[in-house]
Amino acid sequence: MIDPKLLTLDIESLDLDGQGIAHHDGKVAFVQGALPGERVVARITRRKPSFDKAVTEQVLQASSQRTVPACPHFGVCGGCAMQHLEPAAQLAIKQRALEDALEHIAKVPPCQILPALQGPTWRYRHRARLSVRYVAKKGGVLVGFRERASSYVADIRQCLVLPPHVSALLVPLRRLIESLSHPDRMPQIEVAVGDEATVFCLRHLEPLTDQDIAQLRAFGEHHQIVWWLQPQGPDSAHPLDPLQRDALAYSLPAYGLRMHYRPTDFTQVNPHINQALIARALQLLDVQATDRVADLFCGLGNFSLPLATQAREVVGIEGSATLVARAREDAENQGLAVRATFTELNLFEVDADWLRRLGHFDRMVIDPPREGALAVAQALAALAPEERPRRVVYVSCNPATLARDAGVLHHVGGWTLKAAGAVNMFPHTAHVESMAVFEP
Structure with missing residues (x-):
């Protein structure tokens, strides 16, 4: 007797949760453990009117990019869903996910695709x-x-x-x-x-x-x-x-900085990629010694303090009073308090008038949480051309909200999406970090 829960499926693509995507009987099937280009036997684990969930039982035709997972707990532990895919292919899929989000949500392709940032694929999570x-x-x-x-x-x-x-x-x-x-x-x-x-x-x-x-x-x-x-x-x-109390710190040797933090503070999990991220952000901003720069969602000053070593003035704004205090303390201790100031503010409730009252910025960094920076994007879109920063670098941990905000900037404000690229902050996971550059 044929098991009705077993299907032979041809996998077309991969979703952001690392599941293979196939179609059958007019529905989408999300298949755990399957890769694009593969033919698999999959067992249905959940049925819905518009989609099915399934798990791979047997790979009939394997992808050339399939690899043996190094971790003995792969498939049970939920931490690294993409270990069965070669790291280079993981990165290509993340880049494609970013491009797809910008195309389908923002409806604005970048003028340039930035080379993806990558680092060690193991032992990276600090x-x-x-x-x-x-x-x-x-x-x-x-x-x-x-x-x-x-x-x-x-x-x-x-x-x-x-x-x-x-x-x-x-x-x-x-x-x-x-x-x-x-x-x-x-x-x-x-x-x-x-x-x-x-x-x-x-x-x-x-x-x-x-x-x-x-x-x-x-x-x-x-x-x-x-x-x-x-x-x-x-x-x-x-x-x-x-x-x-002050045992925790990470160095940013390119800027002569040492960033202090607490175990409950937000910091990037991957120190190798964090250093590359900062270097690329400052390169893309093309900061000049006379520039006044804004760092929105600045956290403990991860971008602000490196910027303060190059710019005339940096204004960091963050919703967490704890992180603002930490940033101020580090700026003072490292001789940057004259150039870097920090303010606590809810950036999900700002508008163009608020942005105007801060005075003109030559450059801007935006590094929001997964919710994105919709209010900031709307404020920037509402500014007159002469009021706008000459360049904005947006660091994102969610391609969907980046694309939404890019759509506001482009279609409402007329900003140009000059470049965008993926950042492999979390190898072996489906998490997509990215960076985008906007000019008025």
Whole structure:
């Protein structure tokens, strides 16, 4: 008897979740584990009126770009959905995803496609949130990432995208948490790897005992880990040893800078790509010594402070008071406070009049979260030609919202999309980071 849930499908393309896309019976099928150009036998796992979800059971005709996943947990752990595809092909798909978004959403192709930025494909992830779960059926505590399309924590013992010394601690962390007083009340550990220190920030829902503290200290000393504790929200996070409050920092040697941060602050997960991203942004902006530059969604000054080493004045604007304080402190400590000023403001609620009141900017960087920068795009589109910056560089972590904002800038404001290109911030995942350049 033929299993009605088994289908032979020809895979046409890949979506942004790393699923193969095929068609059958007038519907789209999203197939986990399949690559473009392949013929596979897939098992239907979910049916909807307009699409089906499926998982690959057998590859009948393999893509030349298929590779053997290096991680033994591939297919279970939800962290790296594209390991079965050659890294160069992953990058090409991300570039195509960016171009498709600009074509179909913005309806404005870039004048130039920038070469994609890429770096190491393994051991690159210096920021991570490890889930912690006490699971009696699996013998105790699990520490790692969630299973694919599930809230369960995967039973992983190594992670090839984490730095080796962090990956090696996944199993010891299990044993440590099991030994503490409330192992079922510690839901996560934030990992932050700086140039000279690795911080583990433990979220705990019950007070820690003196014995808990002693065990954390012993683990930290043995494995050279700095512990932070987070009993409530992110603002409650604090170092176990107050003298280690400023242990985390990353260097930007091209600009003579050292950026300090806390384990709960937003920073880029990939330090190699971050340095390349900054270098390209400043190159594309073509900053002159007399320029006044705006850095919107500036965070802790990742672009602002490098810009301040080259421009006359930099104005950083950010919605997080914590990050603004951090940026001001670093600017002061590194002798850039005269050139770089920082302000807290909700950039999702701005308009052209607000932008005019800030005074004229020669250049602008926009680096928003996944929601994009619609209000900023509308404000820029409403400015008169003589009021506009000569160049805007938009750094995006979501091609759909970048395309939406590019459409506003181009179709409403008449801005030109001069160039755009993908940035492989998260190898082996479907996450697409990108950069675009606009001129009035």
